[in-house]
Structure formats: structure tokens, C-alpha cells
Amino acid sequence: MSIPTITIDVTLDRRNAKEVLHAILHAILFHRLFGTVKPQTFEVLDVTVPGVADPEMEQLINDKVDIFWKAIENGTSTNKRGQILVTFSEKRPKKSWFQVYVGEEDVPWEQWIINGEMRQPKSDKDFDTTLASTLSKTLHTILTYTSSERGRIAVPLITNATGISPFPFKISSKVDGVEIG
Numbered sequence: 001m002s003i004p005t006i007t008i009d010v011t012l013d014r015r016n017a018k019e020v021l022h023a024i025l026h027a028i029l030f031h032r033l034f035g036t037v038k039p040q041t042f043e044v045l046d047v048t049v050p051g052v053a054d055p056e057m058e059q060l061i062n063d064k065v066d067i068f069w070k071a072i073e074n075g076t077s078t079n080k081r082g083q084i085l086v087t088f089s090e091k092r093p094k095k096s097w098f099q100v101y102v103g104e105e106d107v108p109w110e111q112w113i114i115n116g117e118m119r120q121p122k123s124d125k126d127f128d129t130t131l132a133s134t135l136s137k138t139l140h141t142i143l144t145y146t147s148s149e150r151g152r153i154a155v156p157l158i159t160n161a162t163g164i165s166p167f168p169f170k171i172s173s174k175v176d177g178v179e180i181g
Helices: 017-032 055-074 124-147 149-154
Strands: 005-012 039-044 047-052 081-095 101-118 169-175
Touching (some): 017 169, 047 124, 055 169
16 A cells, blocks of 8 residues: 655755755644644745644754755765655554554554755845745645645544644655665
């Protein structure tokens, strides 16, 4: 069974990369954390972005964006590309060969792939406008998918409604095909 995968391509510059990646991750989590979420909004390149006002989520997002940024900046290749992956899972009983319960396993039900490429802008003003447009389109993609029939069907039944998310999720990064965090 293949899980729904939503791909977002974004071209970044050094000045705004962290801020834009931070905004995209916040928007994805805002639309996919089904627990008690305290909403917040913030401005990135004159685009209003929804977010999650939770210190742990803030720290997680900051850590993952920093890991990605450092790997791109310190990478040995001239290819300044990488991915941030957000995978949502559900806990299911794990059974052995003879249907004996042996614990729980995380079974993914949705994955978001943010393909980021770092480029040097030819002119700051034009690039900021292009990046703002890309960010707006990305937010539109997130909203369109999560509110679509396909996006709603992907979500499993919520059986544990405690905390900020009833489902485990993982944010990881890849640079040059190597997972870094």
C-alpha cells in the first residue's frame, strides 16, 4: 500500500531560507496536528502563515531547519539541494507469524517532501517577490490537499486524543541522498 506523498519544490536564497522553511513546516503541522493546537500567525515575505504556538514544536522545527541549513551550507558538493521530510504515522498492533501480538509499530499514512534548492539571487527584489509567490503557492497546496477528499481519507481514526498530536510524526532531512537528522 503506498501512502499519499505531497511534494513541495522551493528555491531559496541564503537570507530567507530558514524563515521560509520554518513557515512551511509550521503550515504543514498546523494542518495535520489534530490535538489541542494553539494557533498563531506570522509574516514571512509579506505572506501570512499559520503556525502552532507550542514551545516544543517551535524547538523541533528550529532544530530541524538548523540541521538542514548547516548540511546544505557545509556540504562538500556544489549541489545546494536537499529535502525535509515530514512523515505522519499511526500506531498499530504488530503481530508475529502466528498472529501473536508482539507490540506496536508505526505505520506511515502520509508524507510531505519539501525539496529545497539554494540559489544566489540575481537581484534581491525580484527573488523576494518570486519566493513570496512560491510561499503563497505552497500554502495553497497545503490547504487544498488537507481539505480535499483525498487528504481527509488519508487520516486514520483518532483513537488517542491526548496531547498536541494523536499521531506520531517524524521530521527528517536528506542532503546528497544521505539522511542527516
